[in-house]
Amino acid sequence: MPNPPRIVVLGRQGAGKGTQCARLAAYLGVPHLSTGDLFRTAVRDGTPVGVQVAGYLERGELVPDELVVGIVQEHAAAEGLDDRGYLLDGFPRTIAQAELFLGSDGKGVDVAVELDVPVDVVVERIARRRVCPVDGWTTIVDDPSVAAVPCPDGHDAVQREDDTPEAVRRRLALYERETGPLGPWFAQRGLLERVDGVGDPDEVFDRILGALRARGLLSAA
Ligand SMILES: [Zn+2]
Numbered sequence: 001m002p003n004p005p006r007i008v009v010l011g012r013q014g015a016g017k018g019t020q021c022a023r024l025a026a027y028l029g030v031p032h033l034s035t036g037d038l039f040r041t042a043v044r045d046g047t048p049v050g051v052q053v054a055g056y057l058e059r060g061e062l063v064p065d066e067l068v069v070g071i072v073q074e075h076a077a078a079e080g081l082d083d084r085g086y087l088l089d090g091f092p093r094t095i096a097q098a099e100l101f102l103g104s105d106g107k108g109v110d111v112a113v114e115l116d117v118p119v120d121v122v123v124e125r126i127a128r129r130r131v132c133p134v135d136g137w138t139t140i141v142d143d144p145s146v147a148a149v150p151c152p153d154g155h156d157a158v159q160r161e162d163d164t165p166e167a168v169r170r171r172l173a174l175y176e177r178e179t180g181p182l183g184p185w186f187a188q189r190g191l192l193e194r195v196d197g198v199g200d201p202d203e204v205f206d207r208i209l210g211a212l213r214a215r216g217l218l219s220a221a
Helices: 017-028 035-045 048-058 065-079 095-102 119-127 165-178 182-188 201-214
Strands: 006-010 032-034 086-089 111-116 129-131 138-140 148-150 156-158 192-196
Touching (some): 017 032, 017 201, 035 065, 035 086, 048 065, 095 182, 111 201, 182 192, 192 201
Parallel strands (some): 006 086, 006 111, 032 086
């Protein structure tokens, strides 16, 4: 049986990255490391890095690459991730972060899976997203003119303020600038697998497994 795989998942907002990462981590039995979650936990617990991160967020500034990498390294060491494999979700976000964490040869990871979903598709998908402000329950409505749907607990799930098409296009442009160059960076190191992320989540998941199998990263079982 191969060592537990170390995987980076790339994909623009709305590409279904969170959903696929959660499924993949459960399937492979490797820790799912979301930098968004790490940040929130560090800020909430008021750890030394958390205090620094909170400062940048309050000033509306980007968290510097060294600090982001520091948080992930600290967590990876504490959890012994070198031996357990991992799935990185939302990290690295820039080439600088990739080089700091994975090395300039990218050897810290076995594969980078890029979920490929066209901009127009994710803009349209996010426009139909409704989120419960109380518990975070999320759904995609069929009709974008529907303002609110009840969550299972009876609250109104509504469109988030930053889910308007204009705001989404701004976030996507930032992603393109910051993270877009990572695809070619991984490709040059022979580590990139592009997976078509359009369609039924079950089909997308099967495509991801197919790409991992082709690289010998799935055990026979
Ligand atoms: Zn609710």
